[in-house]
Amino acid sequence: MSDRSRIAVDAMGGDEGLAVMLAGVARARRRFDDVSFLLVGDEAAISEGLKSHPNLSQHSEIVHAPDVIAGDEKPSQAIRRARTTSMGVAIDLVxxxxxxxxxxxxxxGALMAMAKLSLRTMPGIDRPALAALLPTLGDNDVVVLDLGANTECDARNLVQFAVMGAAYARTTLDLGSPRVALLNIGSEDQKGTEEIRDAAQMLRVAGHLPMNFTGFVEGDRLSRGEHDVIVCDGFSGNIALKTAEGTARFVGDLLKRAFTSSVRSKLGFLISRPATELLRDHLDPNNHNGAVFLGLNGLVLKSHGSANERGVATAIGNAAKMVKADLARRIAEDLRHFEAKAAA
Amino acid sequence: MSDRSRIAVDAMGGDEGLAVMLAGVARARRRFDDVSFLLVGDEAAISEGLKSHPNLSQHSEIVHAPDVIAGDEKPSQAIRRARTTSMGVAIDLVxxxxxxxxxxxxxxGALMAMAKLSLRTMPGIDRPALAALLPTLGDNDVVVLDLGANTECDARNLVQFAVMGAAYARTTLDLGSPRVALLNIGSEDQKGTEEIRDAAQMLRVAGHLPMNFTGFVEGDRLSRGEHDVIVCDGFSGNIALKTAEGTARFVGDLLKRAFTSSVRSKLGFLISRPATELLRDHLDPNNHNGAVFLGLNGLVLKSHGSANERGVATAIGNAAKMVKADLARRIAEDLRHFEAKAAA
Structure with missing residues (x-):
């Protein structure tokens, strides 16, 4: 088995603990049975935990790391401890x-800082960005980036995010010329910050880019399926992503209240249950878990801190698909291709 | 009838045209029958439109204004035309x-610029902010500001928004010490921009303020009913508001698809329809229309550009309630009270 089909897992990170991480990896392993794992963290604890997962146990190695990065640790502090922590060692294996x-x-923040320091950014990219696929009403998911890696961004960063997002959409969604938009608070040219307006100007004149720049998109049209890539700074992207998650849950909670408000509505709910369960499934954040840092010389994925077993399995599954598609190399090639074209 | 119970309506603004505005005002008038209206815009067109609304016609006067502010007009350009436009004249009547x-x-943007220039900000307030009430799972709605009046804000602006938002919550939601949080991309102290961290520091030490500062809130907890006021810059607020609107519609569309996916689910839908219609009603943005500019010496409300007749009626109804509550004066008093306390 080649090393490339192996995934390094920070077994100690996250709010839900080692048992949930291992259960998630074991679940993913059942779906991707040609992938093996390097489980990084406290050797004794992982070894003990693996007793419940004989299949995973057979297809994984434990890589000991004595320390864990805390959830509230500052990135600047975390990078000094990279070598001894489960997170730092997992990245180093890549x-x-x-x-x-x-x-x-x-x-x-710590994952981003460590990944950047260890793997370095691709040529032509100043800062990596965190990207995820979100569900839409259209045929394809939409790539949204940055989702929180860079709190503040200049126009040049946003343009690079657009190029990387388009490369991701071309390789993952198999689109020739993805429709790329900048997230803004209005669709008119003068709306938004100077950074966004400058980025739009740069993208408008960049006809050589293998993308179709469609201008500004507002928050209410993210899920309409009208765009393939939506670009924003990490602050706005994080607010949009989390607001979308929270609102979907809010509507779900209201729906539950509505369906349990009377005997009649309970009956209706029971009858239409198969349909509403499909919907619940479609919206469950655990089924969309696993954002990827784009722009690094290697693949690093962020699973949601509160992801359950299914959520962890989704993130690991996404990693397996990206590894198989050789995503990092393909994005680098795509960027080189674009640069060659730009220079021509 | 005192002038205070009169509402000035820019009859020409909005994407839906004069007929929808007039129908909305007429609908609101039926619910608030002690309010009268000054309908501002093209006299002939309004006069013609009023023929379909005899009740409104009896309780309104037309104030002629020959010009209309365009949807894409720059605020700097719009303010020069204030005196002759329906928007400018409506504000001037206040x-x-x-x-x-x-x-x-x-x-x-034009409404904000004109309102600020004409009405001026309250003492102690540098910039007005656009605030709205959003639905939550809790007993009360939540006040969110700024929703787009100020693209970029410093820490001092954010602190003033917190004070105004708290005053709004005290007067509108009848809360003694509203729970106020800053919208951020994490709950830890070091998260977010410098402006947000500085604002948090200022609010943490301001024990004399009649509010309970609860720290940072992330986008996924806006609707949980855990906060009474959520403070952010206008860019993030606009992204959050519109993403929430878009996601609610997205989930609604998926639900519709789910319910029409089989005969069985259609049957279940028909049976539980009264419950789901209540839900639809609860989430319809037209039922939450009408954001208010806080911090001005007078009340100016923004109705959604694409609001339908019901949406316009909601915004007018909100204006009527604020006028009756004498909101601008009460917020000014509340701010003075706080300043006296701060100085003591």
Missing amino acids: KQGRAGAAVSSGNT | KQGRAGAAVSSGNT
Whole structure:
């Protein structure tokens, strides 16, 4: 088995603990049976935990790391402890070529700082960005980035995010010329911050880019399926992503209240249950877990801190698909191709 | 009838046209039968439109204004045309004391600029903010501000928004010490921009403020009913508000698909329809229309540009309630009270 089909997992990160991480990895392993794992963290605890997962146990190695990055640890502090922590060691396994991707449910800021320091950004990219696929009403999911890696961004960062997001959409969603929009608070040219307006100007004149720049998109049209890539700074992206998650749950909670408000509505609910369960499934954040840092020389995925077993399995599954698609190399090639075209 | 119970309506603003505005005002008039209206805009067109609304016609005067502010007009350009436009004249009627509030569905940036120039900010407030009440799972709605009046804000602006939002919650939601949080991308102290961290620091040490500062809130907890006031810059607030609207509609659309996916689910839908219609009603943005500019010496409300007749009626109804509650004066008193306390 080649090293590339191995995934390094930070077994200690996340709010739900080691048992949930291992159960999630074991679940993913049942679906992706050609992938093996490097489980990074406290050797004794992982070894004990693996007793409940004989299949995973057979297809994984434990890599000991004595320390764990805390959820509230500052990135600047975390990077000094990279070598001894489960998160830092998992990333390093990617750097060494011993794993095709690293997955962690731990501290996002620390993960980003460590990944950047260890793997370095691709040529032509100043800052990596956190990207995820969100569900839409259309045929495809939409790539949204940055989701929180960079609190503040200049126009140049946003343009690079657009290029990386388009490359991700081309390789993952198999689209020739993805429709790329900038998230803004209005669709008119003068709306938003100077950074966004400047980025729009740069994208408008960049006809050589293998994308179709469609201008500004507002928050209410994220899920309409009208765009393939939506670009924003990490602050806005995080607010949009979490507000969307929270609102979906809010509507779900109201729906539950509505359905249990009378005997009649309970009956209706029972009858239409198969349909509403499909919907619940479609909206469950655990089924969309696993954001990826784009722009690094290697794949690092962030699983939601509160992801359950199914959520962890989704993130690991996404990592397996990206490893198989050789995503990092393909994005780098795509960027080189674009640069060659731009220089021509 | 006193002038205070009169509402000035920019009859020409908004995407839906004069007929929808007039129908909305007429609908509101049926619910608030002690309110009268000053309908501002093209006299001939309004006069013609009023023929379909005899009740409204009896309780309104037309104030002629020859011009209309365009949806994409720059605020800096719009303010030069204030005197001749329906939007500018409606605001001026508040300044003259001839109306207790002005309502417009037009260009938000222009409305904000004109309102600020004409009515001026309250003592102690540098910039007004756009605030709205959003539905939650709790007993009360939550006040969210700023929703788009100020694209970029410093810490001092955010603290003033907190004070105004708390005053709004005290007067509108009848809460003694509203729970106030800052919207951020994490709950830990070091998260977010410098402006947000500084604002948090200022609010933490301001024990004399008549509010309970609860720290940072993330986008996924806006609707949980855990806070009474959520404070943010206008860019993030607009993204959050519109993403919430869009996601609620997205879930509704998926639900519709789910319910029509089989005969069985259609049957279940028909049976539980009264419950789901209550839900639809609860989430319809037209039932939450009408954001108010806080911090001005007078009430100016923004109705959604695409609001339908019911949406316009909701915004006018909100204006009527604020006029009756004498909201602008009560917020000014509340702010003075706080300043006296701070100085003591």
